[in-house]
Amino acid sequence: xxxxxxxxxxxxxxxxxxxxxxxxxxxxxxxxxxxxxxxxxxxxxxxxxxxxxxxx
Numbered sequence: 001x002x003x004x005x006x007x008x009x010x011x012x013x014x015x016x017x018x019x020x021x022x023x024x025x026x027x028x029x030x031x032x033x034x035x036x037x038x039x040x041x042x043x044x045x046x047x048x049x050x051x052x053x054x055x056x
Contacts, residue, residue, distance in 0.1 A: 001047065001048070005047065008044045008045065008046065009044070009046050009047065009048055011044055012040055012041075012043075012044035012046040013046075015036075015040050015044075016037060016040060019033055019036050019037065019040075020033070
């Protein structure tokens, strides 16, 4: 994984963690979270984070 891929990965994880917090606080709905997560997958094209999500 090169430097640019690592940056994308970190940005993706940060965005998803923030969205999870908003979901847990009731600020956004489950549907909002799912749409956001899909948008972030398309934007950042994570590799390691996507694999980890599939395993857990």
